[in-house]
Amino acid sequence: MIFFQAIKIILRCLLLVFVTLLALPYRFFVFTLAKIFRPELELSTGLTRHCSSTESDGSVTPVNIVVVLTVDGRLNVDEFRDLFYTRVLQKRDRQGNLMFGKFYKTITHFLGYPCWTREKNFDLANHIVEFDYHLEGINCFDENRLTTFLTKLMNERWVGGKSYWNITLVPDYNEEVTTLIILKWQHALADGFSMRSVLEALSVHETLPMPWDRKNDSRNVKSLKNNIQLATQMLKNFWKTLRSILLFPYHLASFKAKAASHEVNLWVTDVNARRDEYEISFTKSFPADAIKAAQAKFGVGFQTVLFTAVSAALERALKKYNLPTVNMLLADYSKPVLPHPKGLTNSFYVGHILVPWKVNSTEDRLRKTEPSFQKHRLSTISTVFFYILEMSAILPGKLSWMITYPLFQFVHMVFTSFPYMGEVSLNNVRVSDTVSFFATPFHSADFTAVVTGSLNQIRFGLTLRKNIFSCPPGFIHVICAYIEEELEQLCVSLK
Structure with missing residues (x-):
């Protein structure tokens, strides 16, 4: 079974390579025309291009991210605009x-x-x-009001011709001297x-660096030894990447074979309803030290500790x-490209x-979940x-999704x-809390959990x-309440 699955994956990858090679001349033709007749356009590339598709009404796909920052103090909207600018x-x-030119x-x-303009x-x-x-x-903005506001905000369509981001300042949150900074953007603009x-740029005052003088940069003076080491490392990286590509069909086929019997929908959806509207919830804050203590103990x-709380709560x-439930839970876990x-x-x-x-137990769940994350890291x-x-x-067009979708x-x-563990402040006003939300582009994944701090x-x-x-x-x-219970029980077990 794995052999035939691997053959199918190889054929799909070869089809992608073949179609991509055929599309290269057309893309170059479009690029040339854009440079001549529409020089203000910048072709969207990479993963950004996949998030730049449009709906039937012409609006950009609402794959949105929302981040809420809690600031222990008042922020004047005009001063914040100046700060952000x-x-x-x-x-x-x-x-x-x-650096952040796409905000324009x-x-x-x-x-x-799709092109940026x-x-x-x-x-x-x-x-x-x-x-x-x-x-x-209204005269009070509390957590219930926040949940309602975020749900509405997440589901709102973007205004045509406007950049896909906005920030709302909510003063006097919970009738305290507290301000919420609610930042929403579309995934084409940036990932989480x-x-x-952006938060680091906001919280740290830096003078704008001078343009780089490539000729006088002392880093261009390298010894022969350093050049040899650099070349050796590049060869190692090339071999590692090539090996990954060659083994990809077998590894993906093996994973699909293990997952095949667990590909069961956990709920029933209305196929005629919109797929881009969401309900939102968020937990209370938990100390990172408790998560680290559980990490050390077990x-x-x-991430294993965090994911275990979610999987237990969902079950x-x-x-x-x-x-319905299944014996194995399938999840997508994204990680940034480093550096x-x-x-x-x-x-x-x-x-x-x-x-x-x-x-059978929390400890058993932690120990059985960890190997999955170890495999993911490698x-x-x-x-x-x-x-x-x-x-x-x-x-x-939509050809990119049509070709790659069977591989997903x-x-x-x-x-x-x-998690953001650093000290964050805006004009000497402390940011005390953070929570984030994400609208998933996956058709099968109707549920998303994002952990920030x-x-x-x-x-x-x-x-x-x-x-x-x-x-x-x-x-x-209900899931949210169970996550809180799972983490509270974990914290109690550590005492």
């Missing part, structure tokens, strides 16, 4: 180029390809606003990992309402994990998937963890597609 929009690299841009299409009449006031209590007819660099990874919620490039990018590895679900599948997506981005693995959920604490942000009708109302909040 100075530290983010005008931040430049060594060559003098804008929107997507248009040219001869079958400058937003007309760009006005920062259209992207950074303050929540108006009077206009909304690269948005950390000899597992940090409990499904069993509570007599919904991660600066600026706004979509540069990450898509990896899949298969973990035992039905276990897996070559995610590396080759990265190159496949980069290659397919050359294809016009069915998954029950998406899990991502990128600040000041040595973490939170889970959960999203669930609204088109699920086999689950009772508020099912996402």
Whole structure:
């Protein structure tokens, strides 16, 4: 079975290579025409190109990310706009180029390809606003109101011709001297990992670096020994990549064979309903020290502890309402490409994990989940998937998805963890909490869990597609409550 599956994967990869080679002249033709007749256009490339597709009404696909920062103090919206403009929009690299230039841009299409173009009449006031209590007819903004606001925000379509990001400042959160910074952007603009660099730029005052003088840079003076070491390392990396590509069909076929019997939908969806609307929930904050203590006690990874809480909670919620479960849970776990490039990018590895679900205890679940994450860290599948997506981005229209879709693995959920453990402050006002949410592009994964944190604490942000009708109302909040119970029990067991 693995042999025939590997042959199918090889044939699909060869088809991708063949079609990509055929598309190269057309892409070069489009690139040339754009340079001559539309020089303001910049062709979308790589993973960004896959997130730049449009819906039937012409709007960009709402694959959105939302981050909520809690600031212990008041922020004036005009001062924040000035801060954002100075530290983010005008931040430049060594060559003098804008690091976050896509904040000024929107997507248009040219001869079958999505392209970045400058937003007309760009006005920062259209992207950074303050929540108006009077206009909304309320006098208190608490957690319940936040959940409602985030759900509405996540599901809102983007305005045509405007760059795909906005920030809302919510003053006096929970009737305290606290401000929420709610940042939303579309995945074509950036992935969640690269948005950390935006937070770092906001929180640290830096003078803009001067353009890089390549001729006088002392780093260009290298000894012969260093050149030999560099060449040797490049050869090792090349061989490692080539080996990954050659073994990719077998490794992917082996994974698909193990996962085949567990590819069962956990719920029933309405195929006629929109797939881009979500329900949202989030947990309370948990100390990162407790997660690290569990990590040390059981000899597992940090992400393993976090994922175990989610998988246990999901299993409990499904069993509570007599919904189907499987012996093994399939999940997508994304990780950034290292070293991660600066600026706004979509540069990450898509990896899949298969973990035992039905276990006897928390310790048993942790120990049985850890090998799956260890395999993921060493897996070559995610590396080759990265190159496949980069290659397919050359294809016009929806052809890129049509060619690559058969290679993707069915998954029950998406899990991502990128805790931010550093000290973050804005104009000497401390950022005390962070929570994030993600709308998944996977057709099979209706449920997403994202873990982020600040000041040595973490939170889970959960999203669930609204088109699920086999689950009772508020099912996402049940999962959320069970995650909190799982982590609380884990913390108690460590004492």
